[in-house]
Amino acid sequence: MxxxxxxxxxxxxxxxxxxxxxxxxxxxxxxxxxxxxxxxxxxxxxxxxxxxxxxxxxxxxxxxxxxxxxxxxxxxxxxxxxxxxxxxxxxxxxxxxxxxxxxxxxxxxxxxxxxxxxxxxxxxxxxxxxxxxxxxxxxxxxxxxxxxxxxxxxxxxxxxxxxxxxxxxxxxxxxxxxxxxxxxxxxxxxxxxxxxxxxxxxxxxxxxxxxxxxxxYQSHQPPGGSPISRVAQVVVAAVRKCRVEAPDDAAELHEYEADDGMSAIQGSRRLAHTDQFRFLDKAAVETAGDKARPSPWRLCTVTQVEELKCVLRLLPVWASGIIFAAAYTQMTTTFILQGDTLDPYVGGFRVPAAVLSVFDTLSVMLWVPLYDRVVVPLARRATGHDRGFTQLARMGVGLVVLTAAMLAAGTLEVERRRVIARHGMYDTNTGADGAYLPMSIFWQVPQYVVVGASEVFTFIGQMEFFYDQAPDAMRSLCSGLSMTSFALGNYVSSALVTVVARATARGGRDGWIPDDINRAHLDNFFWLLAMLCIGNFGVYLLIARWYTYKKTVD
Structure with missing residues (x-):
C-alpha cells in the first residue's frame, strides 16, 4: 500500500x-x-x-x-x-x-x-x-x-x-x-x-x-482545405439527392460511426448531428451510385453537413449585429454633431467634440477587468454557467445597454433644445468663434461611457461566440464574418440618416437632420434608434431561443 x-x-x-x-x-x-x-x-x-x-x-x-x-x-x-x-x-x-x-x-x-x-x-x-x-x-x-x-x-x-x-x-x-x-x-x-x-x-x-x-505558440488547427469547396459540395450533393429521403436515424448517415472523434477534414473534430435544416442531411445519405462512383460532390460526411448548418445558424445572430453597429456608429457622427454646439472649454483649454470618444475607450478599459474579475464570478454563482453568462446572453445584455446609450443621447438633446429656446439660436454653419450654447460638452460623457459598456458585452461576446460556434476548420473565416456586420452597420447608418433627413424635410420643414444642427430634431432620431435597438433585441430573443449550440463528438 x-x-x-x-x-x-x-x-x-x-x-x-x-x-x-x-x-x-x-x-x-x-x-x-x-x-x-x-x-x-x-x-x-x-x-x-x-x-x-x-x-x-x-x-x-x-x-x-x-x-x-x-x-x-x-x-x-x-x-x-x-x-x-x-x-x-x-x-x-x-x-x-x-x-x-x-x-x-x-x-x-x-x-x-x-x-x-x-x-x-x-x-x-x-x-x-x-x-x-x-x-x-x-x-x-x-x-x-x-x-x-x-x-x-x-x-x-x-x-x-x-x-x-x-x-x-x-x-x-x-x-x-x-x-x-x-x-x-x-x-x-x-x-x-x-x-x-x-x-x-x-x-x-x-x-x-x-x-x-x-x-x-501551439496551434491545434492545421489548414483543412477550402471551406468554400466543402460548403459547395454539401449544397450540390443535397440538390442531386433531393428525391432521396433522409433517414430518421442519424446513425445511417455517412461518417456517423467513425472510430475516433476526428473527421475526414484535417485537424477537425467530428460534429454531432442536429435536426435543423434536415434537407441538407440528404448530402450524407449513401446510395448505390455513391459506392460505384465515390465523389465528394455526391456524398458528404456528417461533419461537412454540420459545418454548413453551423454557418447557417450563425447568420441570424450575425444579422442582429448590423442594427447594433448602426446605432454604435453614432458615436462618430451624430454624437459629434451634437457636441459641436456645446461649450468645449475647460478653463482656457478647448476640448474638440471628437476627442470625447476617449471616454468610450476608457469605459472599455474599465469594464474589461470589472467584467472579468467581478461580473463573471457573480454571474457564475447565480447561473452555474462556467463563463458566467452564455455567449448569447452576454451579447443580449449589450444590445439592451446600447439602447440606454441612445436614450441618454436623446435626453441630452431634449435639454439642449430647451437651452436653445431660452438663449436663442445661432447658425452652426457660420463657424463663429465662441458661438456655443451655455452648456458643457461634458454632459455627453455618460452616453459615451454607456456605449463603451455595451461594447464589452456585445462586441467581445461576438468575438467569443463566432470563434466558439464555428466549425474547427472555419474559425478564422467565421470570426472574419462577424466583423462584416460592423461594416454593414455603417452603411445602414448612412442610409438611415439620408432617408430620415429627406422624409422629415418635406414641405419646406427643417426636418430632423438639417445642415444647421440647432434647427434639427436629433432627439427624434435618437428615439428612432432606441426603438430600432428594442425591436432588434426582440428579434434577437427569438433567434437566441431558436439557436442550437454546436456539439462535437469527443
Whole structure:
C-alpha cells in the first residue's frame, strides 16, 4: 500500500509539473499575442483617426472627397479580413498567415511614412494605404490563433480562453487610446513625417514581438482545405439527392460511426448531428451510385453537413449585429454633431467634440477587468454557467445597454433644445468663434461611457461566440464574418440618416437632420434608434431561443 501511495504521489507530482509548464507556456504565448496586437492597433489608429486631415492638408483633397476616401478605405479594411481568414483556414494555417500579413503591413507603413516625409504624389500614398487595408486585416486570424492556445477539453482552460477575448479587446482599445491621441498630436503639432514614421516603427516592433513568441505558440488547427469547396459540395450533393429521403436515424448517415472523434477534414473534430435544416442531411445519405462512383460532390460526411448548418445558424445572430453597429456608429457622427454646439472649454483649454470618444475607450478599459474579475464570478454563482453568462446572453445584455446609450443621447438633446429656446439660436454653419450654447460638452460623457459598456458585452461576446460556434476548420473565416456586420452597420447608418433627413424635410420643414444642427430634431432620431435597438433585441430573443449550440463528438 505504501509503494502504491508513493507511486500515486509521484504520478500526481509529474502531472502537476506538466500542467504548470503548460500554464506558463500559454501565459507567455498570450502575452506575445496581446502585445503584438496592441502595437498593431496603435499604428493603425494613428493612421485611421487623422486620415481625413492628411487627405485635406497634404493631398489637397476637398472635404467631401476626403470623407468618401476615408469611408471607402474603412469599408475595404472591414472586408479584407475575410481574405486573411480564408488563407489561414484553407491553406497557410494561422501562424504563417499572421507572419505574412504582418510583413505586408510593415511594407505598407513604410510606403506611407516615405510618402508623408517626402511629400510624394497621392498615388504612392494610396498604394500604401490600401496595402495597409490588406496587411492590417489580421484581427479574426489573430483572435483565433490566440484562443487556439487553450485546450477546450479542460474546463479551467475554457474559462481562461473566455478571459482571453476580454483582454484581446482591451489591447485593441489601448492601441486606440495611444494611437488616436498621442500619435495624432504628433501628426498635427510636430510633423506628418514623424507622425507616420512612428507607426512604421511600431509595425516592425509588432513583427519582432510575434516572432519572439514562436517557441511558446501551439496551434491545434492545421489548414483543412477550402471551406468554400466543402460548403459547395454539401449544397450540390443535397440538390442531386433531393428525391432521396433522409433517414430518421442519424446513425445511417455517412461518417456517423467513425472510430475516433476526428473527421475526414484535417485537424477537425467530428460534429454531432442536429435536426435543423434536415434537407441538407440528404448530402450524407449513401446510395448505390455513391459506392460505384465515390465523389465528394455526391456524398458528404456528417461533419461537412454540420459545418454548413453551423454557418447557417450563425447568420441570424450575425444579422442582429448590423442594427447594433448602426446605432454604435453614432458615436462618430451624430454624437459629434451634437457636441459641436456645446461649450468645449475647460478653463482656457478647448476640448474638440471628437476627442470625447476617449471616454468610450476608457469605459472599455474599465469594464474589461470589472467584467472579468467581478461580473463573471457573480454571474457564475447565480447561473452555474462556467463563463458566467452564455455567449448569447452576454451579447443580449449589450444590445439592451446600447439602447440606454441612445436614450441618454436623446435626453441630452431634449435639454439642449430647451437651452436653445431660452438663449436663442445661432447658425452652426457660420463657424463663429465662441458661438456655443451655455452648456458643457461634458454632459455627453455618460452616453459615451454607456456605449463603451455595451461594447464589452456585445462586441467581445461576438468575438467569443463566432470563434466558439464555428466549425474547427472555419474559425478564422467565421470570426472574419462577424466583423462584416460592423461594416454593414455603417452603411445602414448612412442610409438611415439620408432617408430620415429627406422624409422629415418635406414641405419646406427643417426636418430632423438639417445642415444647421440647432434647427434639427436629433432627439427624434435618437428615439428612432432606441426603438430600432428594442425591436432588434426582440428579434434577437427569438433567434437566441431558436439557436442550437454546436456539439462535437469527443
Amino acid at each position: 505504501e509503494v502504491e501511495a508513493v507511486e500515486s504521489n509521484a504520478l500526481r507530482g509529474a502531472a502537476d509539473r506538466r500542467t504548470s509548464k503548460r500554464d506558463r507556456r500559454v501565459f507567455w504565448a498570450c502575452i506575445f499575442i496581446l502585445a503584438n496586437n496592441c502595437f498593431q492597433y496603435t499604428a493603425y489608429f494613428a493612421v485611421s483617426t487623422n486620415l481625413v486631415n492628411y487627405l485635406k492638408d497634404r493631398l489637397h483633397v476637398g472635404s467631401k472627397a476626403a470623407a468618401n476616401g476615408v469611408t471607402n478605405w474603412l469599408g475595404t479594411s472591414s472586408i479584407t479580413p475575410l481574405v486573411a481568414a480564408f488563407l489561414a483556414d484553407a491553406f497557410l494555417g494561422r501562424y504563417w498567415t499572421i507572419a505574412l500579413f504582418l510583413v505586408i503591413s510593415v511594407v505598407a507603413y513604410a510606403v506611407l511614412a516615405a510618402s508623408a516625409a517626402a511629400a510624394l504624389e497621392s498615388a504612392a500614398f494610396y498604394a500604401g494605404l490600401y496595402l495597409l487595408a490588406l496587411g492590417g486585416a489580421l484581427q479574426p486570424v489573430l483572435t483565433s490563433f490566440g484562443a487556439g492556445q487553450f485546450d477546450e477539453a479542460d474546463e479551467a482552460e475554457r474559462r481562461r480562453q473566455s478571459s482571453f477575448f476580454n483582454w484581446f479587446y482591451m489591447s485593441i482599445n489601448v492601441g486606440s487610446l495611444v494611437g488616436g491621441t498621442v500619435l495624432v498630436w504628433v501628426q498635427s503639432s510636430v510633423s506628418w513625417g514623424l507622425g507616420y514614421g512612428i507607426p512604421a516603427l511600431l509595425s516592425v516592433v509588432s513583427v519582432a514581438v510575434f516572432l519572439a513568441g514562436t517557441t511558446t
